[in-house]
Amino acid sequence: TQLLEQSPQFLSIQEGENLTVYCNSSSVFSSLQWYRQEPGEGPVLLVTVVTGGEVKKLKRLTFQFGDARKDSSLHITAAQPGDTGLYLCAGEGWDSGAGSYQLTFGKGTKLSVIP
């Protein structure tokens, strides 16, 4: 089974600060997705990155896919209380153990932005 490690597991910052969360694996993925989960809801897709080295921006959020397609980062500029939530990465790839293509989710980074 492929594994995705997310760090940090928990992050508490003041409004206006910048932050980066990381998603790492020893496996190569065809693409990598980032999701955000708000309390009481299921996770919702933010972005998909496909090409090694690709950078995508979504307002104050910047997503980067590593050149080797094994890792990704999410950078938030000038964090707002509305950014609070659980951020999950998910890699698409062939899981040889399972014998199928799968989305493999990391455990998530829980972000709290304090006003």
Next chain:
Amino acid sequence: GAGVSQSPSNKVTEKGKDVELRCDPISGHTALYWYRQRLGQGLEFLIYFQGNSAPDKSGLPSDRFSAERTGESVSTLTIQRTQQEDSAVYLCASSFVVTEAFFGQGTRLTVV
């Protein structure tokens, strides 16, 4: 419906009882996932179904947990002889092959 539907939304059960959780995926989605999420924690993979392939059961924590899926439709997750540590939100997601995963709102299970 347009999204992934899970039922019940909340379930309180006594320790030792069996429970069955249901997931109705989006029509046409070949892939279906079950995850467990303890309070304030991240996702814990349980099981994955993809079309008619054998399911990936590698995340099931014990033999008290099992899941079935009928074709590419409804899935049920069964927990036998529930324990207090089984208390969590159980999330189901579906996708078309390995594209965007759509999650249900989850079933909150409380074992007392």
